[in-house]
Structures are given as C-alpha cells and as structure tokens.
Amino acid sequence: MIKIDMFLAVGMYFSFLFVFFWAALYSRERASRADDFDVNADLTKYVRQCPYCGHVGIDYNRRQIFRCSVCSSYMEDKGNVE
C-alpha cells in the first residue's frame, strides 16, 4: 500500500478539481465561439473587387477602407457597411 501525506492528498484532490473545471470552462467557451460563426451566412457580402486591377479578395473585418493585396491601392466601401 502507498502511504501519502494528508496535505499531498488534499493538494492532489484540489489540483484535479482545478484541471477539471478549467477544462469544462475552456470547452464551454470554445463551443460558444463556434456558435458565433454562422456557416450558412451570406459570404458574398465580404467579397471585394479591386476597381483598378480586378483582384477579388475577402475582407472579413468589413473595414471602411480596404487595401488590395495585389496592387496595394486603397478602395472605399460605398455605404453598404453594416
């Protein structure tokens, strides 16, 4: 039989408890984050086309000023930003 100290046993108990609750909170936070992303959302509203070079890019942040990744020119969103 293994002899362990009482403080060691209590410490191990609380550390297991801590790890369990931390894992539960972390998985819950991850699940709520996954709920925020709508798979069926209309992704076409994120698509931007550069008027100068014709490059089509995706801007998930929906910024007012968008910079083309090919020709580095700036373009302004004309009012349809939500």
Ligand SMILES: [Zn+2]
């Ligand atoms: Zn461009």
